[in-house]
Amino acid sequence: MMTMKTDYETQQQYLKIREDHEREQKRRTDELREHIKEYDDLCFKRSELYAQAMKAGFDGNIEHKTELLEQVAGLDFRETEILREQKLPADWLSLHYSCSKCRDRGYLPDGSRCVCLDKMIREASVANYTMQGPESVFSDYDLSLFSDTPAKNGISHRDRAKKRCDLFEKFCTSYEQYCAGGSIKCENYLFFGKPGTGKTFLSSCIANRLSEAEVPFIYISAPKLVELIFEDIRGSREGTSMKQLKEIPLLILDDLGTESSSEFVTKQITELISERLQHDCWNIISSNLNMNDIRKTYPERLASRLTESFIPVIFEGPDLRTIIHRKKLEGTKQHPPDQTSGK
Ligand SMILES: [Zn+2]
Missing domain, CATH: 1.10.287 (Helix Hairpins)
Incomplete structure (x- = not known):
């Protein structure tokens, strides 16, 4: 890697x-x-x-x-x-730059990052995505899995799922524009919901889309993050380091709350998120915990950061994995295995 x-x-x-x-x-x-x-x-x-x-x-x-x-x-x-x-170019004796915008410093006079620095990070970090992550794409987003019966608020789960899908396709476009040098304010989202409501699927769609666009980001699950924290301390890690997680312009942190926790770990995670927010980095965090559980598990500072700086996105409905399983079974009934599997 x-x-x-x-x-x-x-x-x-x-x-x-x-x-x-x-x-x-x-x-x-x-x-x-x-x-x-x-x-x-x-x-x-x-x-x-x-x-x-x-x-x-x-x-x-x-x-x-x-x-x-x-x-x-x-x-x-x-x-x-x-x-x-001598038929030489007019700038023959001038100092040349690989990037004339920042004069090879990586930062512009106003302190903002130059596109060449983002490109340098991108070239070095695209492969980080291979750390993990299911292969899901926006076009696989099967809205028929969501109920179209209006909920109490009059909006069906299907409509909400469609809105989420559109919102995060737009998020990807904004982030790509930001990486291309656009002055777009960073966005932070917190995915809440029970297991199986599609949080990881959506995170993975985002990751795949950004991976194709070759923009810098890191996608990591909370249990993997804990492994990384300890490997980083021991100095035994050759790939991504905590420092890189703090600096990468976009971090997608999946399954917060499923990691094996300790006071040390929760402090490290809080530190990571706080530093990223201080540096205006973009973040998407998903969690099975609700805000009360987060308050109980992590330092109060993390709960306040998440409340102040993140837009909550609620994932509702039954466990999609059960629905998918049921659909598969129904499909099998319609097409017996001896006709479809070729065995
Ligand atoms: Zn530059």
């Missing part, structure tokens, strides 16, 4: 990109000086004029400084002429 870059590794990677470009710029300049005597003299003269202009500035002789800088500008102009004469 590919390993996602840690922040330190990412910084080192950008530093290397910048150093490579600086080395290349120096090589181009040296080469031109070596071949064109006039250009070599020009460079020598220019650095002399710069030094004199700086001295004039220190001495407070602004008029003289301006004069000297005008001479520098003249040499700069001659430099562009030399490049033209």
Whole structure:
């Protein structure tokens, strides 16, 4: 499995990109000086004029400084002429960037992440999805599994399921736009509901769709997260680390509450969610627990974070697995196994 870059590794990677470009710029300049005597003299003269202009500035002789800088500008102009004469591109002697938006720093002047940084994380993290996850896609969303009888509020489970499906297809589009550099506010959803009401199925549809779009995200179940917490402490993990879970722009955490819990684990999970919210990362968490159970199981801080920053999505209805099983049995009755299985 590919390993996602840690922040330190990412910084080192950008530093290397910048150093490579600086080395290349120096090589181009040296080469031109070596071949064109006039250009070599020009460079020598220019650095002399710069030094004199700086001295004039220190001495407070602004008029003289301006004069000297005008001479520098003249040499700069001659430099562009030399490049033209040599049939070289106008930016031949400039410092080049792999990403001109952030000048190979990963962050823009306003502190926001550059698209090239997201791309770097994406390339390193797409494979993280293979950590686990059932193969479900939005087109498999079988609405006929949900009852179309209106509930007390007048809306049927089927209508609600359809709305959820549409909402999270839109969520995927928003997140893809965010990854492409769009300034979209992060969204956090908390899936509540009894086991078998379709939470994991929907999470998995989202994960598959984003995996196809090759945007960075991590999908992990709470029991796997606990394994990761301990492996991370022992330093025995080669793949995803807690640091990466804190930094990945979207985390889909499935089945919160099914992990074997301890005070240490619940603190770690609370810390993870709090840090992600602080850094405006996107989150989808699903849980079989209701808010009261969450309050009993986790530190109060987690319950307040979930209440304040997450939009609740309620999954209702009977256990879909029973319905699917029943449908399969009915299907078998209509098509006896000896006709369909070929055995
Ligand atoms: Zn960039």
